[in-house]
Amino acid sequence: MIESIRLTKRYGDTVAVDELTFTAEPGKVTGFLGPNGAGKSTTLRMILGLNAPTGGSVTVNGVPFSSRPRGLRHVGALLDAQDVHGGRSAHAHLSALARGNRVPPSRVDAVLEEVGLAKAARRRIGGFSLGMKQRLGIAGALLGDPPVLLFDEPLNGLDPEGVLWVRGLFRRLADEGRTVFVSSHMMAEMEATADHLVVIGRGRLIADQSLREFSARNASRAVLVHTPDLAALDAVLRAEGASVCGEGDARARVTGLSAARIGELAHRHGIVLHELATRTSSLESAFMALTADSVDYLAGEAQ
Structure with missing residues (x-):
């Protein structure tokens, strides 16, 4: 479970996250939605202890993630699929993560097989396509077999087969009782995958409800x-x-x-x-209508 209580992050006079309170529960795929600049990435980084909150708190299964030794066994995360050493092979990259988190070496081959990269395991990551890097990032998140998983835009660069595979993966992970927290701009996929939605705008909570409730209340x-x-x-x-x-x-x-x-x-x-x-109307239409007042950059906006 991920629990955020009045979570706040300020950068000088700018409030990136503003007293944000929500819960992502086990057994559900929770979609984390918001316009660009809404504070989603900052929130994810605070969940993982990469950014310190200015106020409030966020815990993973009752404790701050930064206090966890061998973090990959508690939370698996994909924040930026491009943030990898291009000179290493996929196998070497995951092996280093496994050693640092006391994960059995056998898990490396297992997750590479699961994400479809077994045949590319010895290739250098620098030659991977974006879609292959996304799969490698997902493999890294799965490596420690954690109960909580976070994904930031996991569908970028994936082909249709890859998108369907990720959809099935998230459903299976949630059905196993894990907490699956997904930030994405692909509303059609969230509509097909998410059980619950947390929607923010300009750092503030706009909606925290089931997909069915959100659609019933906001769709036209x-x-x-x-x-x-x-x-x-x-x-x-x-x-x-x-x-x-x-x-x-x-x-x-x-x-x-x-x-x-x-x-x-x-x-x-x-x-x-x-x-x-x-x-x-689709989830996308409902989302656009609900967040219209929270969009900072509108295409075609008068200067």
Whole structure:
């Protein structure tokens, strides 16, 4: 379990993390989301004891991670897949980590096999693609067989097969009762993988709830209609208090009424419908709407 209580980090007058309180529980994949500059990386570094908090606290299974000897046996982490010695082989890199954490040498071959790098074990890391380095970073996180795992943007550089593999890996680790904490910008993957979401903006907590609760509270729903008599349907629906937005080709997006109610009204007024379908916005859309006021850098923003 990861428990953050009023965790704060200041750099001079800048508050990077502002009294952040949340819990990442065992048996769940917790997605850690926020716009660029929200404080996600700083939070991860404080969890691992790489940055000291200005205030508050963060513990891993009840104690600060920095107090743990042989840390890889307690927490496995991937923060930056590029932060490796390019002149070493994958096997040598993991062997050094294993020795420093008193991990059995047999684990090196085991994790290389698990992440699909067994055939590249003796190759120098400098010749690896970004996707291969991501796999090596994941191998390093798994090396000590830890109960808690942290991943910062683990899907960068992975091909579709690799993305599916990581999704399955995270699910398996959580099902084994481990705490899996994943920071990612890939909302579609978080929607397919995460059980719980912690969302921050400008260092402050915005949401801490299950994926289902987050989607139900923040996602928007609309009904897509297609009719040869859009004008008549528009008048009927607006009279019922609905909002109707034409989308061309005799189609419109309706909010404020359910698909069932729209169908009933169309039937009552003799209006033919060619299509009637409910559309729910994606996690990405819900995330963008919720964090709109916390984005520091907007593309196309006026100077």
